[in-house]
Amino acid sequence: METLPKLYTELADWWYILSSPEDYAEEAEFYRQAIISACELNPLTLLELGSGGGNNASHLKQHFEMTLVDISPEMLAISRELNPECEHIEGDMRTVRLNRQYDAVFIHDAIDYMQSASDLRSAIATAYSHCKPGGVALFAPDHTLESFQPGTTHGGCDLNNRSLRYLEWTWDREPNENTYISVMVYVMRERDKLVRCVEERHVFGLFSKNDWQRFVTEVGFKPQSIPFKHSSFEGDSRDVFLGLKQRESGKMTSK
Structure with a gap:
């Protein structure tokens, strides 16, 4: 990376x-x-x-x-x-x-x-x-290549006046490439502050x-x-x- x-x-x-x-x-x-x-x-x-x-x-x-x-x-x-x-x-x-x-x-x-x-x-x-x-x-x-399945997960929690929720969306790339993509969206909130949303892409080996x-x-x-x-x-x-x-x-x- x-x-x-x-x-x-x-x-x-x-x-x-x-x-x-x-x-x-x-x-x-x-x-x-x-x-x-x-x-x-x-x-x-x-x-x-x-x-x-x-x-x-x-x-x-x-x-x-x-x-x-x-x-x-x-x-x-x-x-x-x-x-x-x-x-x-x-x-x-x-x-x-x-x-x-x-x-x-x-x-x-x-x-x-x-x-x-x-x-x-x-x-x-x-x-x-x-x-x-x-x-x-x-x-x-x-x-592994044999076990991989595209999908979505979500989660997050509240801790010390801060809150985070996330969505993870995972899919594979071109058939001949030994990688897959996971897009993460983080929604973060602190007390008395506006919600902030961050999206980023992770590329993993497969x-x-x-x-x-x-x-x-x-x-x-x-x-x-x-x-x-x-x-x-x-x-x-x-x-x-x-x-x-x-x-x-x-x-x-x-x-």
């Missing part, structure tokens, strides 16, 4: 009205259990790439010593208030190198902003370079399950996919992807 969306810059202080940390408890527990089940180590340290406002971290930090990396300084600022126990570092998941390794690496839906195969592979390679042998990386895209497993394998991981389990989902229509960094990793290099 040449320019970050307004949601992660000038509108960042509205983030918790749009997306409440409490709403992430169930899925954060799913990710925690998936990491523990796949990891050959006793995972104590966790690196989250694309950590955003720190909603997942607000739950996972109870179980791991966490380092949070995000490209947006505004999102890191609000996450520091929510998660003062965690280390926060500004960086791009495609290129950041911290020169240290963790028992586990986690990338939530920020991975969706990888619009090209080369960007996605670079982000996965970053996870590999920061993962200890015997450790695991978990990638949780919102959609890759097949085979693509995901191929990229995870190419950088050196042993791949695995598991269905995402959540009370709001009916059936197993969404997958998350895991990469185990094998202990004999000296024979493997991140390309």
Whole structure:
């Protein structure tokens, strides 16, 4: 992305009205259990790439010593208030190198902003370079090519004399392009102030399950996919992807 969306810059202080940390408890527990089940180590340290406002971290930090990396300084600022126990570092998941390794690496839906195969592979390679042998990386895209369906969602709430409502309208692009579009409309109101309406377009990458497993394998991981389990989902229509960094990793290099 040449320019970050307004949601992660000038509108960042509205983030918790749009997306409440409490709403992430169930899925954060799913990710925690998936990491523990796949990891050959006793995972104590966790690196989250694309950590955003720190909603997942607000739950996972109870179980791991966490380092949070995000490209947006505004999102890191609000996450520091929510998660003062965690280390926060500004960086791009495609290129950041911290020169240290963790028992586990986690990338939530920020991975969706990888619009090209080369960007996605670079982000996965970053996870590999920061993962200890015997450790695991978990990638949780919102959609794969097989599961994607166009649609609309809406929500929002009131908090501290501020109110936000949003409409999200999602559709796919040309058949031969591995991206889809999500248009967001935010309607914001503060007490005694006029309503403000902001619209912006997010472009996300869309890759097949085979693509995901191929990229995870190419950088050196042993791949695995598991269905995402959540009370709001009916059936197993969404997958998350895991990469185990094998202990004999000296024979493997991140390309």
